[in-house]
Amino acid sequence: MNLRDEIETTLRSWHAYETGRGAVAVIDFDCAPTTEATTPATSRLAVYQRLTDLYAQATEAGADRLTARLTADLAYLGALLGEHPPLNDYVQATQGCPAAGWQDGYITHRGDQARQALAALGIQWGPDTARDLTGVEGPIETDEAPDAIRQAAADYETAVRQITGSTAPFNLTIEATEVDAYWSYWLDGAGDKVRLRLNLRRASFTKVAARQFALHEVLGHGLQGASWSARAAAEEVPWVRLMSVHAPQQVLLEGLAQALPLFVAPDDELLATRTKFDHYTQLVRAELHIALNHGASITELADHARFRMPWTADAAIADVLTDRGANPQLRSYLWAYPAGIDWFANLAEADSATRTTVLQAAYRDPLTPTDLAALWPTGPTIGGQGT
Structure with a gap:
């Protein structure tokens, strides 16, 4: 399984965990639908650790697109776990742009x-x-x-x-x-x-x-x-x-x-x-x-x-x-x-x-x-x- 697919497997398990407990969905549009059953993650902490490991692998591989996505996932999951970083840092990590605003x-x-x-x-x-x-x-x-x-x-x-x-x-x-x-x-x-x-x-x-x-x-x-x-x-x-x-x-x-x-x-x-x-x-x-x-x-x-x-x-x-x-x-x-x-x-x-x-x-x-x-x-x- 390549790195991208490993990330997708982790995101599917996170999604199954959240929706299974009545929380907000993680995935909103699936561009690679599958009929295979997904095993829900055991906890948000388990997902966070797995995403952290995948982020390290993506960084080492120089896979910028994957790194940007994992940066967003980790920032959002961190917020679900209670983090509350400054707005600009949070938006930059998730949406990929600053929250600078307009004059x-x-x-x-x-x-x-x-x-x-x-x-x-x-x-x-x-x-x-x-x-x-x-x-x-x-x-x-x-x-x-x-x-x-x-x-x-x-x-x-x-x-x-x-x-x-x-x-x-x-x-x-x-x-x-x-x-x-x-x-x-x-x-x-x-x-x-x-x-x-x-x-x-x-x-x-x-x-x-x-x-x-x-x-x-x-x-x-x-x-x-x-x-x-x-x-x-x-x-x-x-x-x-x-x-x-x-x-x-x-x-x-x-x-x-x-x-x-x-x-x-x-x-x-x-x-x-x-x-x-x-x-x-x-x-x-x-x-x-x-x-x-x-x-x-x-x-x-x-x-x-x-x-x-x-x-x-x-x-x-x-x-x-x-x-x-x-x-x-x-x-x-x-x-x-x-x-x-x-x-x-x-x-x-x-x-x-x-x-x-x-x-x-x-x-x-x-x-x-x-x-x-x-x-x-x-x-x-x-x-x-x-x-």
Whole structure:
């Protein structure tokens, strides 16, 4: 068994241990599904020791891709075991980029872009912005959402395949669930089988949201995972074939999925407005993420959130802070959203050749922030240049 396969065996046993005790899954997309039974690990400590040994082997072998993945696994597992390293160290180890953040002037600039796009739709900036935007986007009934998402995915599939070069097949299943969690939509899968879950406790449905999440979840995450799986089935790839949200491919996944409308449907005014609005919102959440982890008081954080996002309810602010401060997985994973959308929103404004190079590479390999920066050396610093 080669080193990569040994790592995968360990991750599968860790995943079986966590899910067997009702804890959060370790593997979110399996690009090398197997029918072989997995023996759960005996404890988190046993997994930690095994990953440490594998890390030493990967370092000695000069296997940088494997070392980066094991660095993320060890950092996340260490956090599950009680470690609480400084935010920048933790995000660098897991997501593969710094948690530096963005300067006030840049965030304001992105906010001004969102304001202008909203104003063009007749929507004012204030307590009712989110509600009014939802109204303009065309609310639909919950039971209409799966068909609307499927139709939007079918409408956009050819365009996404053209810009990414992907020919991989995939089979989509859409399920409704009710979970007390931050997410409204969640996609996982194995090989060419993709599952989209709609969290009815959190999700609201509009015609624009159906188009947005067809791109984000189905043709972003789903087709990307299926594309990586197809390549992994055809050749011996040098990367771990099990995707986890605490690992450094997540900046690519969440970044491109959020910004995909800018590449595929730039003339869709409603979809572009939603993307600009989300970009600004993610940058503000990044401010809160950093400030919380640097000791700002809850009152200061809540006041700042209300100032930057006057449409946000206190319950939503509380969830943002809780997720980014107390949850080991989300303290890492949620940084992928601002870091990713900002880099890919900027990429959408780059020259055509650069866009094509990055997008086709992104559907071939689970790229890390280091990989992305190498493909576009003149692009912005992933994770921000500092507040």
